Amino acid sequence: MREREDEWTGLMRSAISGESTAYHRLLKAVTPVLRAAARRGLTRAGQPVDQSEDIVQDILLAVHLKRHTWDVSAPFAPWLFAIARNKLIDALRRRGRRVFVNIDDFAEVLPGEAPVETASAGEVAAQLASLPARQRDVLQSIAVESASIKDTAAKLAMSEGAVRVALHRGLTSLTAKLREQ
Known part of the structure; x- marks a missing residue:
C-alpha cells in the first residue's frame, strides 16, 4: 500500500513538472481504485452502483482541474481520496434519499389500476360551450388548436x-362541471 502511494506521489510530481506520460500512467493507476471506492460508497449508502462511473469521471476531472493546488511536498493519496470522498458525497446529495425496490417482487400484491372515467368529446364540447366567451376562446385556442399562449x-x-x-x-370551471356529471 505504501509502495503504491509513493508511486502515485512520484507520478504526480512528474506530471506537475510537465511529463504527460507520467500523468497518463497516474490516471490509469488510480482509476480502478477510484472505481472500487465509488462502488463501495454507493453500496454503503444503499444506492445502486450504476452511477459509479459518473462519480469516477467527476473525481478525475476535479483532479485535473485542481492539480495545481496539490502540495508537492505532501503525499498524493490523501489529497486524491479527499476529492473522491467529496465527489461521492456530492453525488449522493444530488440523488437525495431514494430507496430502490424492484417492483417485480411485488407484482402479486399490488392492486390493479382502477379504470379512469373519461368524458366523451360531446360532453366536453357541451361544457366548453357553457363557459364564458373569453375562457372558451382561450381554451379552444390553446387546448384544441394547440396554439401557444x-x-x-x-x-x-x-x-x-x-x-x-x-x-x-x-x-x-370545465373540470368542476365535468366532475359534477
Missing part, C-alpha cells in the same frame, strides 16, 4: 398574463 394573446388581443388567467379559470 403568445399566439393566443395576439389573436384575442389580450396580454399573455390575461390568457394564462383565463386558461386557468376555464380549466378549473
Whole structure:
C-alpha cells in the first residue's frame, strides 16, 4: 500500500513538472481504485452502483482541474481520496434519499389500476360551450388548436398574463362541471 502511494506521489510530481506520460500512467493507476471506492460508497449508502462511473469521471476531472493546488511536498493519496470522498458525497446529495425496490417482487400484491372515467368529446364540447366567451376562446385556442399562449394573446388581443388567467379559470370551471356529471 505504501509502495503504491509513493508511486502515485512520484507520478504526480512528474506530471506537475510537465511529463504527460507520467500523468497518463497516474490516471490509469488510480482509476480502478477510484472505481472500487465509488462502488463501495454507493453500496454503503444503499444506492445502486450504476452511477459509479459518473462519480469516477467527476473525481478525475476535479483532479485535473485542481492539480495545481496539490502540495508537492505532501503525499498524493490523501489529497486524491479527499476529492473522491467529496465527489461521492456530492453525488449522493444530488440523488437525495431514494430507496430502490424492484417492483417485480411485488407484482402479486399490488392492486390493479382502477379504470379512469373519461368524458366523451360531446360532453366536453357541451361544457366548453357553457363557459364564458373569453375562457372558451382561450381554451379552444390553446387546448384544441394547440396554439401557444403568445399566439393566443395576439389573436384575442389580450396580454399573455390575461390568457394564462383565463386558461386557468376555464380549466378549473370545465373540470368542476365535468366532475359534477
